Amino acid sequence: MPDHEERPPVALAHGATQSGDIERVRRDVDAAEECVARHDRTSAARRRRARRRREAARDDPDAQP
Secondary structure, three states: OOOOOOOOHHHHOOOOOOHHHHHHHHHHHHHHHHHHHHHHHHHHHHHHHHHHHHHHHHHOOOOOO
C-alpha cells in the first residue's frame, strides 16, 4: 500500500515542467512565506500584550483577576 503522501505515477506523468509551472510554484511559496511571517508577527504581538497585562496586574494590587 503506498504512503498516504505519495502521489500516484499518473499524477506525476504530465510531461516536462513548463515555465508557467515554475512561476506558479514561486508565487505559491512567496504567498506561504508571507502568511507565515504574518502569523509570526501576530503571535509575537499577542505574547507582548499578554506579558503587559500580566505585568500590569502584578503591579496593580486593585486589579481584578
